[in-house]
Amino acid sequence: MAEKLFNYVHGLEEPDDAITLLLSQLSCSQTRNDDLEQSFIDAHTIYIRQRCVQLFTEFNKEYLESTNRHNQSTEAIVMKLLDLIFSCWNTIVYPPRMDVIFEKKPYILEACQIPFAAVVRACTDTDAIVQTLARNSISTSLQSNIRKCGLDVETNAILSIQIPIVAENYINQNFRNHYDSSDLQNIKAWVRNELERDLGIILFNHKDASLSTSRVMDIATQALCKLRIKELYDIIESENRVGLEELRETMNVPELRNLAVQTFLAECDQNLLSGAADTPELLHSYLRAVKGFSILDPTGVLLERVGKHIRPNLQERGDLSQEIAAGLFGLKSSPLEFLSKIDQTKVAPQKAEAINKAFDNWVPDPLDTPADFVRKQNQDIVFTLLSLIEKKDQLMKNLAYLFKDAVIPKFNKDPLPSESTATESMSLDMPQDSHGSSDDTGLHLQATYSRLTDRLGETGMESIRVMVDDYIRSTKLLSSDSLVVSRAYWPSFSSAKSYTSDCLRWPDDFKQKLKDVEMKFQSEYSETYIGLEWMPEFSYTSLSLHFEDRDLHLTVTTDQAIAISLFDENKSEIKFEDILSNSCFEDEQVLRNLLLFWVHMKVLLYNESDDSYSVLETIEEDNGNHQSIDVDSEYQNNQNKNHEKLQVYWSFIVGMLTNLDRLPVEKIHSFLSFVPSDDPFVQSKQELENYLMAMVDEGKLLYDKQTMHFSLPK
Amino acid sequence: MAATASTSPISNGAPGAPFGVATSASRQSVTRRLQSELMQLMMSAPSGVSAFPVSDDNLLAWAGTIEGPDDTYYAGMKFKISLEFPQEYPYKPPHVKFTSPMYHPNIDMGGNICLDILQNTWSAALNVQTVLLSLQSLLGEPNNKSPLNGEAASLWDFPEKYRVRLDQRCKRED
Numbered sequence: 001m002a003e004k005l006f007n008y009v010h011g012l013e014e015p016d017d018a019i020t021l022l023l024s025q026l027s028c029s030q031t032r033n034d035d036l037e038q039s040f041i042d043a044h045t046i047y048i049r050q051r052c053v054q055l056f057t058e059f060n061k062e063y064l065e066s067t068n069r070h071n072q073s074t075e076a077i078v079m080k081l082l083d084l085i086f087s088c089w090n091t092i093v094y095p096p097r098m099d100v101i102f103e104k105k106p107y108i109l110e111a112c113q114i115p116f117a118a119v120v121r122a123c124t125d126t127d128a129i130v131q132t133l134a135r136n137s138i139s140t141s142l143q144s145n146i147r148k149c150g151l152d153v154e155t156n157a158i159l160s161i162q163i164p165i166v167a168e169n170y171i172n173q174n175f176r177n178h179y180d181s182s183d184l185q186n187i188k189a190w191v192r193n194e195l196e197r198d199l200g201i202i203l204f205n206h207k208d209a210s211l212s213t214s215r216v217m218d219i220a221t222q223a224l225c226k227l228r229i230k231e232l233y234d235i236i237e238s239e240n241r242v243g244l245e246e247l248r249e250t251m252n253v254p255e256l257r258n259l260a261v262q263t264f265l266a267e268c269d270q271n272l273l274s275g276a277a278d279t280p281e282l283l284h285s286y287l288r289a290v291k292g293f294s295i296l297d298p299t300g301v302l303l304e305r306v307g308k309h310i311r312p313n314l315q316e317r318g319d320l321s322q323e324i325a326a327g328l329f330g331l332k333s334s335p336l337e338f339l340s341k342i343d344q345t346k347v348a349p350q351k352a353e354a355i356n357k358a359f360d361n362w363v364p365d366p367l368d369t370p371a372d373f374v375r376k377q378n379q380d381i382v383f384t385l386l387s388l389i390e391k392k393d394q395l396m397k398n399l400a401y402l403f404k405d406a407v408i409p410k411f412n413k414d415p416l417p418s419e420s421t422a423t424e425s426m427s428l429d430m431p432q433d434s435h436g437s438s439d440d441t442g443l444h445l446q447a448t449y450s451r452l453t454d455r456l457g458e459t460g461m462e463s464i465r466v467m468v469d470d471y472i473r474s475t476k477l478l479s480s481d482s483l484v485v486s487r488a489y490w491p492s493f494s495s496a497k498s499y500t501s502d503c504l505r506w507p508d509d510f511k512q513k514l515k516d517v518e519m520k521f522q523s524e525y526s527e528t529y530i531g532l533e534w535m536p537e538f539s540y541t542s543l544s545l546h547f548e549d550r551d552l553h554l555t556v557t558t559d560q561a562i563a564i565s566l567f568d569e570n571k572s573e574i575k576f577e578d579i580l581s582n583s584c585f586e587d588e589q590v591l592r593n594l595l596l597f598w599v600h601m602k603v604l605l606y607n608e609s610d611d612s613y614s615v616l617e618t619i620e621e622d623n624g625n626h627q628s629i630d631v632d633s634e635y636q637n638n639q640n641k642n643h644e645k646l647q648v649y650w651s652f653i654v655g656m657l658t659n660l661d662r663l664p665v666e667k668i669h670s671f672l673s674f675v676p677s678d679d680p681f682v683q684s685k686q687e688l689e690n691y692l693m694a695m696v697d698e699g700k701l702l703y704d705k706q707t708m709h710f711s712l713p714k
Numbered sequence: 715m716a717a718t719a720s721t722s723p724i725s726n727g728a729p730g731a732p733f734g735v736a737t738s739a740s741r742q743s744v745t746r747r748l749q750s751e752l753m754q755l756m757m758s759a760p761s762g763v764s765a766f767p768v769s770d771d772n773l774l775a776w777a778g779t780i781e782g783p784d785d786t787y788y789a790g791m792k793f794k795i796s797l798e799f800p801q802e803y804p805y806k807p808p809h810v811k812f813t814s815p816m817y818h819p820n821i822d823m824g825g826n827i828c829l830d831i832l833q834n835t836w837s838a839a840l841n842v843q844t845v846l847l848s849l850q851s852l853l854g855e856p857n858n859k860s861p862l863n864g865e866a867a868s869l870w871d872f873p874e875k876y877r878v879r880l881d882q883r884c885k886r887e888d
Contacts, residue, residue: 655765659777
């Protein structure tokens with residue numbers, strides 16, 4: 001028996017003989033003969049392998065390796081190959097008489113299939129077979145043959161690779177940038193009508209559940225989902241709800257959710273999170289991302305991840321709270337003005353019905369929910385933005401400035417109407433035409449204040465409340481061009497220079513106005529009245545200057561106007577000390593800056609040799625007497641500001657030189673960025689150096705010319 | 715409208731944080747704390763002590779100066795110290811050392827200091843200023859029971875001998 005099998009294996013004996021022998025052996029013995037069966041299977045397996053290798057090698061030679069290949073289409077070759085496979089199967093692997101054994105013992109069949117499939121794999125291009133099978137209608141008998149010869153296992157493996165590729169190509173070609181309409185139904189129809197028809201026969205009759213119809217549908221849906229994820233940044237930027245909802249419907253596994261977040265953030269990094277994007281733009285995009293991801297994932301898990309990435313970028317921005325404040329305040333020029341129009345969503349007390357409904361609709365958190373995740377309820381956009389601001393007092397400060405700017409008109413290039421000629425500090429021009437009536441402004445401010453306190457609470461808003469009250473009190477009591485403020489509560493007023501109405505040399509009619517205001521105020525608040533001081537640098541005066549060769553009509557700050565009025569009718573040079581003693585400007589530097597302004601306006605001439613000023617009555621044409629106001633007044637203002645600011649920094653300069661001994665100006669300059677301030681250090685190095693040199697002249701610093709280091713005197 | 719711009723109270727510029735991008739929340743909070751301490755120290759300017767960061771890109775390393783208090787051996791002398799703040803500051807104390815030569819019972823030749831608030835009894839309520847002032851008062855009131863410099867401790871009650879040794883080690887400024 002063993003010898004027969006050996007011969008059979010080595011092709012010395014026809015299988016028929018061997019099988020006959022085997023059958024007789026098997027049928028004779030009533031008891032099972034496992035050993036014999038096993039020997040036969042082993043032998044048969046080797047036999048199949050050898051015969052198949054032989055046949056396929058011949059096939060390869062004939063069709064695949066030779067030049068013949070060029071003469072025939074791949075499909076034709078594959079059809080030939082299939083023929084070969086089936087004849088192989090029918091004559092070698094599974095000759096008719098084997099039924100007797102194999103039907104009884106299916107495991108024998110299985111054992112035989114494995115080597116056969118391995119041979120098929122080794123010898124041919126199975127991809128081509130499968131694709132051919134997929135494209136051609138195949139008869140049912142062929143199908144069952146394919147299955148019998150084990151090719152279906154192979155087919156399935158390949159289809160699981162092929163179908164996604166086919167689906168992806170189809171979807172990418174037909175649905176790219178289509179996110180404004182829902183495509184899911186179209187794609188489902190395509191899967192049912194076309195993909196299934198093409199691939200169907202092999203696939204869908206198969207008992208293997210891993211490649212069922214629904215699986216193919218999943219694959220196609222996933223391909224759509226991946227396409228939309230690639231487009232997610234654009235979808236979110238264009239606030240396309242349909243696209244987002246479709247993506248939510250298809251994005252059903254954690255891997256895809258993860259991919260969505262990563263793809264989106266990568267796009268953000270590339271397009272948005274760079275220095276080039278200004279803060280409002282960034283805020284807008286952030287809000288769109290918040291909206292978009294809230295639709296994509298109502299639980300907020302994904303949003304949290306996106307937020308974690310974008311928020312630090314926003315928080316680094318120095319002008320963040322300023323921009324948000326402008327938006328909340330409703331500044332017309334603010335890109336975020338819409339924030340002021342969003343009503344706060346009030347959290348309504350939940351009724352029993354709503355609670356039940358919520359209970360019924362409860363869904364668990366997604367699988368990728370971090371352990372420390374907390375669901376956030378009822379957060380609107382404003383809340384989201386406010387949560388970005390770490391220092392609430394900074395926001396309040398910015399808001400206070402906005403209220404101030406709303407009340408105190410900014411410098412207008414055109415001269416103001418002459419009758420509203422300047423007033424002063426505690427009193428200010430309100431140009432009627434630009435702001436509507438002052439009552440309206442008061443109401444508007446009040447409404448804005450109460451809207452903001454609804455949102456932010458009253459804590460920290462106290463000074464704004466005082467400002468609004470000041471304004472309303474002033475407009476009720478006084479003429480509309482004066483404003484009495486509680487100085488300590490208004491930003492940038494506490495350090496401003498102020499003067500009593502008797503102190504400065506105001507024009508007479510002007511002084512009378514100031515006195516009127518003071519009287520009115522005194523009589524209204526007789527019990528608490530202490531006195532008013534005026535801040536001329538915050539009000540504006542229109543004036544006409546007549547020279548021998550020209551007239552100038554300007555609107556300048558009132559202190560500038562007072563400074564030039566000192567030269568009225570005076571044609572000779574005046575020494576600075578005389579101007580100072582005559583003017584009641586106590587601070588020498590303040591007066592010098594005011595005069596400097598007029599020198600730059602080519603109204604005054606400064607004579608350095610005797611420190612005196614004179615009026616420039618005639619001016620040569622080519623000097624260009626129409627100097628821009630803007631540039632010069634800015635220059636003047638900057639001079640003032642810089643000087644004050646540098647004094648604040650003096651203590652820091654002393655601190656660093658005490659501990660670090662000697663420093664070059666560059667180092668001092670960069671160290672000054674340590675000074676925490678609303679107004680980050682912007683002084684130029686040159687300005688700082690001038691200041692330090694001035695300190696050297698005053699003996700407060702030492703300067704080593706060789707090393708260019710500054711140090712403190714011992 | 716430049717005139718308006720210059721008087722506008724709100725700055726337009728937006729330079730980022732002065733120390734670059736903080737890498738973590740803890741880094742941010744230690745930086746913020748040190749920055750506010752620096753501000754406080756510069757503004758209050760306690761007499762005879764001072765400190766400042768060594769470089770503008772790392773707020774965790776400071777240099778300090780302590781003037782010897784009057785009525786002590788150290789009157790008229792100035793001493794440099796270094797302060798290194800851990801990431802966990804203020805929950806862990808700064809590492810403080812004298813960088814200029816020092817002769818003191820509780821300070822060894824390497825400048826290391828034995829002071830309870832810098833070790834076991836540190837508290838987050840302490841700050842740079844309190845550390846500086848504590849060091850200043852340590853100069854006049856050493857703890858001779860647990861000396862790092864035994865010789866200084868034993869000579870403490872013998873002013874003449876102490877002054878000789880002190881002058882050998884540290885030069886007086888005036």
